[in-house]
Amino acid sequence: MTDLTTTFAALSDATRFAIVERLMRDGAQAAGDLSDVAPISAPALSRHLKVLREAGIVTQTVDRQRRIYALRPESMMAIDDWITNRRKFWEASLDRLDALVANLEPDND
Template sequence: MSDLSTIFAALGDPTRFAIVERLLREGEQPAGKLLDTGPVSAPAISRHLKVLRQAGIVEQRIDQQRRIYSVRPEAVQSIGAWTMSHREFWQTSLDRLEFALQQESDRK
C-alpha cells in the first residue's frame, strides 16, 4: 500500500478522481468503458489508470483481451482512517467557530 501523500496526489487530478468515483459507484469496469469518464483519449486513460495502480488505489485483472479495473478496498480504508483520525480536530475547530459566530451575532 502506498503512503497517503501518494494516494492524495493521484486523486488530485480531476480525471483520476472521476475514474475512482465511477469505479466506487459502479464496481469494476474494463478500461474501454472508462473512456467516457472525461474528455481524454484512450492512451490518456491508460496513463491515468497506471498512476492509480502505482498509487495503490486501483487494481487490474486480466480477462482474456480486457483489462478490468476496480478500487482497492485498502486504499479507501486508509483514506477513511486518516479522515477519522483528524475528525476531532475539525469538529473542535468548527465548534469554536460556531461559538465565535454566535457571540458576534449576540452583540448585534
C-alpha cells in the same frame, strides 16, 4: 501501502477522480469501458489508470485482451482512517480558532 499524500495526488486529477467515482458506482470495468469518463485519448486514460494502480487505488486483473479495473477499498479506508483519527483535532482546532479570533478580523480570499 502507499503514503496518503500519494493517494491524494492520485485523486487530485479530475479525470482520475471521475474514474474512481465510476468504479464505485458501477463496479469493476475494463479500461475501454471507462473511455467516456473524460474526452481524452486511450493512451492518456491508460496512463491515468497506471497512476491510480501505482497509488494502490485500483487493481488490475487480466481477462483475455481486456484489463479489468476495480477499486481497492483499502485505499478509501486509509483516507477514512486518517480523517476519523484526527476528527478530535480538527474539532479542537475549531474551538481554538474561536478563542483566538475573538477580536481579530479575518482576511482570506
